[in-house]
Amino acid sequence: MSDTDLQDQAIQVDTEKGNFKYPENYEFDAGVGLTEDTIKYISDVKDDPDWVREFRLKALEVFQKKPMPTKWADKDLENIDFDKIRYYLSKGQQPARSWDDVPDDVKETFERLGIPEQERKFLAGVEAQFDSEASYSRMKEDLEKEGVIFVGSSEGLAKYPEIFKPYFGKVIPTADNKFSALNSAAFSGGSFIYVPKGVKLKQPLQAYFRINAENFGQFERTLIIADEDSEITYMEGCTAPKFETATLHSAVVELVALKNAKIQYITVQNWSSNVFNLVTKRGMADEGAEVKWIDCNIGSRLTMKYPGVVLKGKGARGEVLSIALANDGQHQDTGAKMMHLADNTTSNIISKSISIGKGRSTYRGQVHMPKHLKNCKNNTECDALLINTNSRTDTYPAITTRGQNNTVQHEASVSKVSAEQIFYMMQRGLSEGEAMSLAVNGFVNELMKAFPMEYSVELKRLIDMEMEGSVG
Amino acid sequence: MNHSLEVKNLHVSIDGQAILKGFNLTVPKGEVHALMGPNGTGKSTLAKVMAGHEDYTVESGEVLLDGVNILGQEPDEISHAGLFLAFQYPMEIPGVSIANFIRAAKQARLPEGEEINAIEYYKDLYAKMDALKMDRKFTARSLNEGFSGGEKKRCEILQMAMLDPKYCVMDETDSGLDIDALRIVSEGVNHMRSEDRAFLVITHYQRLLDYIVPDVVHVMFDGRIVHSGDKELAKELEIKGYDWVKEAFATASA
Numbered sequence: 001m002s003d004t005d006l007q008d009q010a011i012q013v014d015t016e017k018g019n020f021k022y023p024e025n026y027e028f029d030a031g032v033g034l035t036e037d038t039i040k041y042i043s044d045v046k047d048d049p050d051w052v053r054e055f056r057l058k059a060l061e062v063f064q065k066k067p068m069p070t071k072w073a074d075k076d077l078e079n080i081d082f083d084k085i086r087y088y089l090s091k092g093q094q095p096a097r098s099w100d101d102v103p104d105d106v107k108e109t110f111e112r113l114g115i116p117e118q119e120r121k122f123l124a125g126v127e128a129q130f131d132s133e134a135s136y137s138r139m140k141e142d143l144e145k146e147g148v149i150f151v152g153s154s155e156g157l158a159k160y161p162e163i164f165k166p167y168f169g170k171v172i173p174t175a176d177n178k179f180s181a182l183n184s185a186a187f188s189g190g191s192f193i194y195v196p197k198g199v200k201l202k203q204p205l206q207a208y209f210r211i212n213a214e215n216f217g218q219f220e221r222t223l224i225i226a227d228e229d230s231e232i233t234y235m236e237g238c239t240a241p242k243f244e245t246a247t248l249h250s251a252v253v254e255l256v257a258l259k260n261a262k263i264q265y266i267t268v269q270n271w272s273s274n275v276f277n278l279v280t281k282r283g284m285a286d287e288g289a290e291v292k293w294i295d296c297n298i299g300s301r302l303t304m305k306y307p308g309v310v311l312k313g314k315g316a317r318g319e320v321l322s323i324a325l326a327n328d329g330q331h332q333d334t335g336a337k338m339m340h341l342a343d344n345t346t347s348n349i350i351s352k353s354i355s356i357g358k359g360r361s362t363y364r365g366q367v368h369m370p371k372h373l374k375n376c377k378n379n380t381e382c383d384a385l386l387i388n389t390n391s392r393t394d395t396y397p398a399i400t401t402r403g404q405n406n407t408v409q410h411e412a413s414v415s416k417v418s419a420e421q422i423f424y425m426m427q428r429g430l431s432e433g434e435a436m437s438l439a440v441n442g443f444v445n446e447l448m449k450a451f452p453m454e455y456s457v458e459l460k461r462l463i464d465m466e467m468e469g470s471v472g
Numbered sequence: 473m474n475h476s477l478e479v480k481n482l483h484v485s486i487d488g489q490a491i492l493k494g495f496n497l498t499v500p501k502g503e504v505h506a507l508m509g510p511n512g513t514g515k516s517t518l519a520k521v522m523a524g525h526e527d528y529t530v531e532s533g534e535v536l537l538d539g540v541n542i543l544g545q546e547p548d549e550i551s552h553a554g555l556f557l558a559f560q561y562p563m564e565i566p567g568v569s570i571a572n573f574i575r576a577a578k579q580a581r582l583p584e585g586e587e588i589n590a591i592e593y594y595k596d597l598y599a600k601m602d603a604l605k606m607d608r609k610f611t612a613r614s615l616n617e618g619f620s621g622g623e624k625k626r627c628e629i630l631q632m633a634m635l636d637p638k639y640c641v642m643d644e645t646d647s648g649l650d651i652d653a654l655r656i657v658s659e660g661v662n663h664m665r666s667e668d669r670a671f672l673v674i675t676h677y678q679r680l681l682d683y684i685v686p687d688v689v690h691v692m693f694d695g696r697i698v699h700s701g702d703k704e705l706a707k708e709l710e711i712k713g714y715d716w717v718k719e720a721f722a723t724a725s726a
Contacts, residue, residue, distance in 0.1 A: 429635070441568070
């Protein structure tokens with residue numbers, strides 16, 4: 001297959017393509033600032049059952065009590081003004097099942113981002129969230145017949161409480177961190193997915209998260225449950241226009257892979273440079289199950305995200321493959337967590353970060369293997385690439401291994417794109433931007449081979465755009 | 473139009489130290505010129521300055537390709553203008569395959585919106601790799617990463633053949649080559665010799681010139697050409713050694 005064909009199949013999203021917005025016109029608006037009334041307003045609009053109302057209000061308390069994690073994290077967090085943020089904006093709570101029924105401005109937004117086209121080409125289902133609520137949600141009919149559930153979080157908890165409730169907030173408890181508490185209080189949107197026993201989805205399900213409004217906080221909540229022997233790939237994409245003011249995106253994503261199930265969760269975020277992206281993602285893997293996070297972080301002002309896997313059952317496998325690109329003025333604070341709780345569990349972490357100009361990348365890892373376990377394995381590789389001398393990279397791996405026959409392997413490297421490498425490539429006719437882009441693509445190339453093709457191609461495009469923009 | 477590579481009265485320094493001191497040279501299309509001289513005399517500096525390396529300060533002079541001065545242009549513009557430099561020490565670019573690199577370099581020469589024909593490209597690439605006796609598996613290998621000296625130099629010649637430049641500057645291409653590799657590389661270069669192309673072959677040793685027979689041989693010393701002759705001059709140098717150059721021309725350049 002030629003690259004031209006690959007290009008045609010690629011997800012057509014680029015950095016500038018996301019930089020547009022439509023006038024704000026919302027039926028439901030929780031106003032500015034966060035109080036009990038804000039949370040009650042959200043519950044009223046959504047017609048939450050009592051247990052959810054209580055869950056939210058308790059979470060609000062936790063959020064208000066917990067300090068900002070600035071002891072260890074970026075001080076820039078202090079610049080988030082929670083009193084100026086809007087916590088809920090929507091045009092209605094029911095997503096359309098046909099693009100024809102989606103309001104024109106929202107439909108045009110997603111058309112410009114290429115979502116309906118991708119749905120036709122290679123997706124098994126799509127949910128498109130515009131600010132607080134999904135505007136569109138649809139899955140192929142044959143999957144519905146097999147019992148696959150793919151709905152928004154509100155619909156999930158209302159219609160399927162017997163599946164939703166036992167797992168909701170269990171992988172990531174409210175008090176896990178300040179932002180998981182904030183999400184638990186204000187959550188809206190996101191996906192609820194259930195894949196029945198033995199059902200293996202051949203095509204991915206996709207969610208697209210779009211922020212349109214200024215001073216807005218998006219708090220989607222995703223829960224994916226893969227029942228025994230099932231398989232699912234879920235992809236998410238995100239964009240926002242470039243605003244003058246800070247925007248907050250704080251999601252919680254919980255994955256549950258029951259015995260021998262496989263979940264692959266893929267993120268390509270392309271946030272504009274005003275977005276604080278503070279996301280908690282964790283999966284639980286039962287016996288013989290596999291949870292794999294593929295996480296690509298481009299853009300945003302500050303991203304803090306450490307996808308994790310709790311390896312709960314014997315022989316469970318966990319994997320985090322991540323790429324972070326920190327351009328001028330950005331901080332990508334990313335990493336991975338692997339909690340080994342059973343024998344014969346294996347985990348793999350490969351993290352590649354690229355820092356450009358004054359961009360900063362941080363890797364934080366945590367691998368935990370307690371004393372009583374046998375035959376557990378972890379492999380951690382983190383590689384950093386620095387482009388020009390102002391770039392900064394830090395690595396904080398924390399690996400605790402006890403017990404017998406447990407092995408951990410950790411490798412870290414820092415490399416630079418030298419002026420001589422750029423000169424060599426330019427002598428062959430590449431522009432400075434093309435040369436840097438090629439060097440960056442080379443750096444992530446081996447890792448990208450593990451990604452589904454559609455995402456590799458999109459990622460390559462995004463990297464090219466970022467590098468073109470970084471040449472002064 | 474003037475069909476030549478012309479260097480006129482070039483003065484170049486680095487960190488305040490003069491390296492090229494009034495260098496003059498004309499290589500017309502269709503000819504191969506050899507530039508010889510002892511180490512540290514400015515041969516590699518000349519090559520890098522012609523290719524637009526930013527570390528060097530050009531005090532005065534011109535480098536003309538077909539009559540157009542290229543000094544001050546970006547390295548990629550100079551490349552597009554038709555000058556190719558085969559590096560003495562080719563850089564390693566991890567993760568970027570030879571095939572993708574050369575393809576990107578060719579693509580960069582096409583007008584906006586025009587795509588390279590992948591099938592034609594690979595046909596061309598494989599034919600040229602076969603001629604250079606390069607294993608086709610090399611196309612997937614990262615550019616120069618972990619290559620032996622000989623492999624790196626063959627890869628330089630492959631790029632040169634693929635990019636079809638008008639002016640080829642080869643900086644110490646023979647260094648690090650065993651006799652078989654030298655023969656293969658030379659055949660590659662000889663195959664490219666044509667009325668439309670000029671070569672400047674920079675070398676320390678006469679050995680290479682047994683295979684790539686030059687039309688003119690220049691001897692460089694202390695930042696300029698001090699003597700020129702035909703191919704016999706290279707043999708004379710080989711016998712007499714560079715001490716002869718120093719003795720014969722040091723006074724002249726003082």
